[in-house]
Amino acid sequence: MQTISRRDLLRASAAIVVGFSLGKRAAAQGAGKTVDPGQLDSFLAIHRDGTVTVYTSLVDVGTGMLIAIPQMAAEELGIPVERISVVEGDTALTANTGGTGGSTGLTRGGVEIRQAAATARRALDKLGPNANLGELMGDRQFNLRSDPNAPLKNPANYTIVGKPLPRPDIPGKCTGTTVYLQDHTVPGMLHARVVRPPAFGAKLLTVDEASIKSIPDARVVRSGNFLAVTAKDEWAAIRAARDLKATWSEWKGLPGSDNLDQNIRKTPLDKDQTLVSRGDAAQALPKTAKQLKASYWWPFQSHASLAPCCAIADVRDDGTTIWSSTQGTHALRNNLTKLFGLPAGKTRVIFLPGAGSYGGNGNDDVAADAVLISKMVHAPVRVQWMRADEHGWDPKGPAQALDVHAGLDADGRIVAWDTQMWVPTNIPGTRAFIAADLAGIEQEHGQSPGGVINNADPPYNVPHVTVTAHWVKTSPLKVSNLRAPGRIGNAFAVESFTDELAAAAGADPVAFRLRGLTDPRAIAVIERAAQMIGWQPRPSPNPTPGVGRGIAYVRYNQALNYIAVAIEVAVDRGSGKLAIRRVACAHDSGLVVNPDALRNQVEGCIMQTLSRTLHEEVKFDQSHVTTVDWARYPLLTFPEVPAVEVALLNHPELPILGAGEGATAPVAAALGNAIFDATGIRLRRAPFGTTIKA
Amino acid sequence: MPKYNFQVNGKPVSVESWDPAQPLLYVLRNTLGLHAAKFGCGLGQCGACTVLVDGKPARSCVSTVSQAAGRRITTLEGLGTPEKPDAVQAAFIAEQAAQCGYCTNGMIMAAKGLLTQTPNPTGEQVKQYLAGNLCRCGTHARILSAVERAAKTQHEAKA
Numbered sequence: 098m099q100t101i102s103r104r105d106l107l108r109a110s111a112a113i114v115v116g117f118s119l120g121k122r123a124a125a126q127g128a129g130k131t132v133d134p135g136q137l138d139s140f141l142a143i144h145r146d147g148t149v150t151v152y153t154s155l156v157d158v159g160t161g162m163l164i165a166i167p168q169m170a171a172e173e174l175g176i177p178v179e180r181i182s183v184v185e186g187d188t189a190l191t192a193n194t195g196g197t198g199g200s201t202g203l204t205r206g207g208v209e210i211r212q213a214a215a216t217a218r219r220a221l222d223k224l225g226p227n228a229n230l231g232e233l234m235g236d237r238q239f240n241l242r243s244d245p246n247a248p249l250k251n252p253a254n255y256t257i258v259g260k261p262l263p264r265p266d267i268p269g270k271c272t273g274t275t276v277y278l279q280d281h282t283v284p285g286m287l288h289a290r291v292v293r294p295p296a297f298g299a300k301l302l303t304v305d306e307a308s309i310k311s312i313p314d315a316r317v318v319r320s321g322n323f324l325a326v327t328a329k330d331e332w333a334a335i336r337a338a339r340d341l342k343a344t345w346s347e348w349k350g351l352p353g354s355d356n357l358d359q360n361i362r363k364t365p366l367d368k369d370q371t372l373v374s375r376g377d378a379a380q381a382l383p384k385t386a387k388q389l390k391a392s393y394w395w396p397f398q399s400h401a402s403l404a405p406c407c408a409i410a411d412v413r414d415d416g417t418t419i420w421s422s423t424q425g426t427h428a429l430r431n432n433l434t435k436l437f438g439l440p441a442g443k444t445r446v447i448f449l450p451g452a453g454s455y456g457g458n459g460n461d462d463v464a465a466d467a468v469l470i471s472k473m474v475h476a477p478v479r480v481q482w483m484r485a486d487e488h489g490w491d492p493k494g495p496a497q498a499l500d501v502h503a504g505l506d507a508d509g510r511i512v513a514w515d516t517q518m519w520v521p522t523n524i525p526g527t528r529a530f531i532a533a534d535l536a537g538i539e540q541e542h543g544q545s546p547g548g549v550i551n552n553a554d555p556p557y558n559v560p561h562v563t564v565t566a567h568w569v570k571t572s573p574l575k576v577s578n579l580r581a582p583g584r585i586g587n588a589f590a591v592e593s594f595t596d597e598l599a600a601a602a603g604a605d606p607v608a609f610r611l612r613g614l615t616d617p618r619a620i621a622v623i624e625r626a627a628q629m630i631g632w633q634p635r636p637s638p639n640p641t642p643g644v645g646r647g648i649a650y651v652r653y654n655q656a657l658n659y660i661a662v663a664i665e666v667a668v669d670r671g672s673g674k675l676a677i678r679r680v681a682c683a684h685d686s687g688l689v690v691n692p693d694a695l696r697n698q699v700e701g702c703i704m705q706t707l708s709r710t711l712h713e714e715v716k717f718d719q720s721h722v723t724t725v726d727w728a729r730y731p732l733l734t735f736p737e738v739p740a741v742e743v744a745l746l747n748h749p750e751l752p753i754l755g756a757g758e759g760a761t762a763p764v765a766a767a768l769g770n771a772i773f774d775a776t777g778i779r780l781r782r783a784p785f786g787t788t789i790k791a
Numbered sequence: 792m793p794k795y796n797f798q799v800n801g802k803p804v805s806v807e808s809w810d811p812a813q814p815l816l817y818v819l820r821n822t823l824g825l826h827a828a829k830f831g832c833g834l835g836q837c838g839a840c841t842v843l844v845d846g847k848p849a850r851s852c853v854s855t856v857s858q859a860a861g862r863r864i865t866t867l868e869g870l871g872t873p874e875k876p877d878a879v880q881a882a883f884i885a886e887q888a889a890q891c892g893y894c895t896n897g898m899i900m901a902a903k904g905l906l907t908q909t910p911n912p913t914g915e916q917v918k919q920y921l922a923g924n925l926c927r928c929g930t931h932a933r934i935l936s937a938v939e940r941a942a943k944t945q946h947e948a949k950a
Contacts, residue, residue, distance in 0.1 A: 159891030268873040270884045270892030273827025281827035313809050332817040403893045403927045452893035453928045484832040704929025727836040735921040738931040
């Protein structure tokens, strides 16, 4: 990695902050701007002063896109990166080329801006040799189609892409000048808080409005079972929500989270689906020399955003404006328009940064809360959930049960493998908004846990493989995409079980994996991660117990980035206390646009997944989620944080593969494998906790 | 309405609050327009709302406006600006120690408290001191590097 001095960082940051404010000015002037996804002008505007604004429907959720996308655009345009600013997510200013998710910020968002910049460069070159873009274009429109075949700069000549330039958003975040959605205000805005039922299906029986009459300007807002309070003052709204006396019917419609792994196998199925069928595993398995079977379990988990979700809505006769941190502003706009019968074309969703959302957290739901309340009180309304609303009501990453069965030949090679998984089925349609269900507004009840079936087969040369999804009809909790949906649980099962097979074969876990691989990029990440952790070849468990190392390898979605994670742990032989000492990750996501921003993402993937693996489990009784604060839904804390080392295997000549999720996938298995090496104890259920006992 | 007098970022302020139990957080954010301190849980569990009260880190979501009376409050805005960040802020910027940045206020304010009390902390001391500050994005390693860098630069500045 290139090194840069602190002074360089600060100077570059300041320059890009200037670019930012110009971007805001461009946004304010943007009325009437084209948002046709085929038009170059939808993605890029060159201003009289030589600055450039790029427009994307994908948003930066702390992921570094606000520097990486300008780097890609600047490279093609041949201008300094600090002249480029980004308008993200605003439905009135950006073409709808999809929301943010699935690690597509650069592979989709960045690539389309790069192509627009290349199209613009070719058009500008035809205008003449004048290097001053501002003079050439001066806020004029190109009126051109963005050309997917416009020639791109040769990566060998890159001077901006590949540099670890600092992120423009960080100085503001470190000095309190960034305006988050939570900090935004609108004239005449009321503060609102929702009062959710004590049980998911409870009906609102009575509301005692007098119970909050001493609180200044507090007002009850009710529609069916939807209950909220508003006030001019935020603390008054919070107090009113807390003090409001209401009675609700009893409801006990949940199965409870105890024995969920057994219950999920008994839930009626929508269908079975064969996902992978290679060779004939059913026939081959019984004939193998040695067979192993195991069951793995991944629990329901919450997005657990550090900020409870927030939205501001201003519903007026002449149009509606919604300020949101959703990862999909256009989809939210379309869904809310349909749900509330808002006039098409007169509803705008403006993105403002919030706390990390990691997929479909409660951001869309809180926007519906805000629209419903604003409609009823005829004023702009800011709704922020309280902590219990967030943990209790955000849609969850689904629980997953996996049964794996495999056989080794006499030579210790995996010859047959079978994975059976139980996951919530996909139901077409929009995920139901909480507000609409409570208020009795008719809506779709779609269900999509995200691409939860990926990475459920071994990434090795195994001749006979089947993977079957048992699509479970219903889920006790509402589900949505939570970072790397399903892949963490699937890779936990597959890569832990691979380790079990290696141990059964008496093989070194690294050598066992390499034996089944031919792809040089896969081999490269495994060898690198092993080297970084100081891997000593031998079978697990460690003949000297108490210290152990484990490795896991994933090719994300079987077709994207290559990641190997190696972890070293110590487990106290008396107390069973676990200490994660070191994590090493080798990461190949093709072309690296900004190595430092990428490292930040990869480190985040690792730490967040350590948290999910060690601690996180949503629990519920028959009425509601019970893990509704940070004491009952703990996250990784600093004393548990290991040293982390990331190696980026850059391939400038190859496509970008995305990095927002990939490095999450091997972490749980690598940790479980390290614990097995240290103790001989195989963990097959997350969360592990931090005390390892047989 | 009752009035409360205290100092914020070196300047005296006088604020009204209808409720003496109103947390300081909302007074800072809504009455005084200082929005660096963030609402994360309202329970004192996450640290996003941290400010310095008489130089020591405190959770403004569970400190009341009446408790603030007569005290010196420092918020993240009071440390420095993007153009002129203080040593801890500059260290966080140099280490690029943020993802979403929602916890960053608390991390910097806690670090400030630690370095005032213990100018040369060990790595373990930093981890223990920040044990009550949560980060969801997983920026922990960079935050630790930033605190280490800040300690070093503060030390060098004094030398």
